[in-house]
Amino acid sequence: MPTATDIIRSYAAGAAESLAETLWPTRCAVCDAPGDVLCVPCLRxxxxVDWWRACPHCGAPFGSVQCSECNPVSLARSGRTTLPYDGNASAVVFDEQAARIVRTYKDQGERRLANSMALLMMRAVPPAWNPNALAFVPASSSARRRRGFDHGELLARTVASQLELPLANVFVRPRTRDQRTLSRQARWSNTKGRFEVLPGATVPAYILLIDDVYTTGATLFEATDALRRAGAERVWCLTFARVW
Incomplete structure (x- = not known):
């Protein structure tokens, strides 16, 4: 039974939240209209990403017939002949609207967006995938300090909760530069060999790897390699947005 102190604290928290909402009302990350962090019109x-038009291998939004992202020529530029993961899916195309959501979530600290993003990501998971746990691409130490939270971990934790699967925190936090400022080739160099699994960590056999944005694939490629070295048999990747 709650004590008088608990009741007072509950009322105080509710009053503080109401005051904050009055002074600084919640606004849509896309259109800035007051109400929700992502309003229904913007959500619609x-x-x-249309599953029927997407590449069945790498998930590129319009690669169902001939993919420009995972063909032999494109893979050769990254020093590979095949994709390291078993499949990739993304919820939305990374356009200006998606970019606003990601920036508001990561850089402005609107953590409530993780729920909306995770729900869309969950719906993009193909029925044939059968992961028994989730992992996430961790933010670098500098990014985590700057933002005050690990955006990848929060997003993965929310997806894991919605899919009712355990979350495996298996990666050593990488020391990499912010990928957003780098060219395509520099992204590959920045992530090459930078991902390692924590010593003694148990890596699930079938794992779903979570990240927020798929740009060149450099981060997910290297993270998948690390999971494979640690014993993962199958790795699928899932992101909120996909650059096209």
């Missing part, structure tokens, strides 16, 4: 207007 997002550029969703």
């Amino acid at each position: 207007r997002l550029s969703y």
